[in-house]
Amino acid sequence: MEFKRNIVITGGAGFIGSHVVRLFVNKYPEYKIINLDKLTYAGNLANLKDIENKPNYKFVKMDICDFDAFYKLMQDEQIDGIIHLAAESHVDRSIKDPFTFARTNVMGTLSLLQAAKLYWESLPEKYEGKRFYHISTDEVYGALEMTHPEGIEPPFTTTASSGEHHEAYGEDFFLETTKYNPHSPYSASKASSDHFVRAFHDTYGMPTIVTNCSNNYGPYQFPEKLIPLFINNIRHRKPLPVYGKGENVRDWLYVVDHARAIDTIFHNGKVAETYNIGGFNEWKNIDIIKVVIATVDRLLGRPEGADLDLITYVTDRLGHDARYAIDSRKLQAELGWEPSLQFEEGIEKTVKWYLENEAWMDNITSGEYEKYYNEMYKN
DSSP states (O other): OOOSEEEEEETTTSHHHHHHHHHHHHHOTTEEEEEEEOOOTTOOGGGGTTTTTOTTEEEEEOOTTOHHHHHHHHHHHTOOEEEEOOOOOOHHHHHHOHHHHIIIIIIHHHHHHHHHHHHHHTSTTTTTTOEEEEEEEGGGGOOOOOOOOTTOOSSEEEEOTTSOEEEESOSOOBOTTOOOOOOSHHHHHHHHHHHHHHHHHHHHOOOEEEEEEOEEESTTOOTTSHHHHHHHHHHTTOOEEEETTSOOEEEEEEHHHHHHHHHHHHHHOOTTOEEEEOOSOEEEHHHHHHHHHHHHHHHTTOOTTTTGGGEEEEOOOTTOOSBOOBOOHHHHHHHOOOOSSOHHHHHHHHHHHHHHOHHHHHHHHHTHHHHHHHHHTOO
């Protein structure tokens, strides 16, 4: 079968990547979607059981740092689009092991860029109809102050471009023009990879796009991240470790809405542009934890507040940024995207999914998933 497009999605067995793969495979049967993943601890092909036998889907186990292998894949599959999500992403891990983050996030991205450049420039049409879409993070921008209008304590009400009112913890938001100021080895590695992507456009004319997104939540997230970790700990009545006083503020976006944004930007975004993706949905960590506790307790039939005693305050993370908040009005105004779910609806769907998929969670926490798929796809 000849496909209209041949697209590689890197990191497609991960949390966000699996949602993007599923969306593209189901929405575009005329596209061949190649899920490229190294299957590190965060990659789990069980996330994609529902589409693994689709005729337009293919999985390839590969390290993005393997330049020769990826260059051959570009040639063999005649790749015309790359959606690059593969990355080491956990800040705590980056603090302990910055070298791994530099290797994967910086050198891995450079490997993909150079392979794409060499292949596309060898074609008669060169870059025509090609696209390299790099997914980044809001953490590259640094941190925002907890400011507020005179006489009004945060959270206060602000208005998004849609006209909806949202609670905010500051008057400033990250814009596409905000100066980079990364504070962790993770965000520094992502900032570096962003610069390489833009440099390949400026130097070689490669058609690139960069997006910076806020915190995602939803099904299939690896349980080292706050929301799935706490849902699982509440289920088992284990402590809920909260950094510092839990006062740090993050902007949260339901992962399916991020996948929808990636779809929109890949097809309609302007080359060499940056788009911020966020939900105008700021929460203090301690407040989101209390919402998760209340939702889990209600769905498990436990008394209200039964698990509040699990909250345990621990020493704050090194270099812990106070506040992130994305201004996604450019994306909304230019491409018509906006979040489809309010947070209350999204967190309800998320908690229900984890409670209804205990086998998935248990398979992750036991490590069985990693043994199974690595044995299946061993070299």
